Amino acid sequence: MPETKTQNQNQKYKARRGLSFLWLKILSAVNWLLNLFYLKQSQRYWGIVYDSLTKQPLDPVIVKLLYVDGREVETCVTDLAGRYGFLARPGKFKIHARRTNYAFPSRYAPGDGDGIYENLYHGEFFQLRGDYEVVGPNIPMDPLGQDWNQSAKLAAINKSPYFQYLFKMLAAILFWFGFILDGVYICSAFPKIPTGLYVIAAVYLLLLILAVSLPEARLWGKVLADSPAAPGESLFLELGDPRFPGMVFGKTAVKEDGKFLLRSNKGKYTLFISKLGAGGQRSVLGQMKVSVGRSGVLNSTIVLRQLADGY
């Protein structure tokens, strides 16, 4: 009987998790569409460190989150897309970025935005209040000379932020042009309005309603456990791929309130949840299959009890 109960619980959990993943995917896709037409600002799961002149993302940049007195809170290294991020508790902090051949803070991109990137950071202190928050302003850095690595990457990536910006602008112009054209046709055909024009108007209306009312996707994930970790214990998450045993495709520590910020590239992974004891010993609590979407962030909820039950 207890086994049947556990099986039922696991089935319910799987169903709930499946629905939750589906909802996140729908939310992400609709947000992407709205962002494409400039109906909604794109969500910033991560900050990007980039070249202030070419606007190309920089890697590897060593980014440090520091307390006011200069003590280090956390360090991370940007990935190939220049992405970095921290999940920080309330307090006063500053960020420092370091990369060979580049200067921080930027003098070439001094304002809050530069046309391509918004929310720019230049080394000032900032205050976080309330709960754990995702910290990831965009950081421009000024080139000090020729950088071989960036030139090689530019040739390999062949993807220009300026081109992406122009593509989005074009999509937005076409969207609004279509909207105005539909309105003009409806007015000119009144009162005998063809059904097709109604349908187009309805689609526009639906998108506009979604832009205003759709909730933002969550920036972080959360681990739910039946009992909190013992003092001195902490939980760690690692993304692996069965095809490449031993390689880590993303890792993070879980905060006291269960939140985590885990970045990776789009793909399917195995998530390993492990516990680091007070003595430094590490034990794997469980594993599960997860997928990371276009946002490059794992923001689902992980229920630890089901994993311990053998899910």
Add this chain to the structure above:
Amino acid sequence: MDNSIKKILVVEDDDDLRKIMVSGLSVFNYQISEAADGERAVEILVDSKPDLVMLDLLLPKLDGFGVLERLRGYPDKSVSEAKVIVLSNLWSDKDILRVKALKVDEYYVKANTNLEEVFAKVKAILSGMPAPQ
């Protein structure tokens, strides 16, 4: 020179990161060489025959894949059988498969790795090796 001292070659074109790696490894009793490009790395590999190579993949002059190919293809086993830890931000399936085919001991993605972990792995690999004769 003490023959029991293990030799490490750090190949990384980013000066800051290379300095951090060398500085982190210098607390252990290793003989450390540095190279900022692939061609220089191959020269050092042949001359000083390091026990372990920490290798970036995006490198000037000769990339990390090229360094690995030359290393594994070298006729002298004391060169070709060096342990290799790749530390790179390249992590497409294609890159990983290409590197794995060249028999690397570990592959770390820079953005997902704490350098302390890498140093611990270096120590573990080298402490498991017999001292050179």
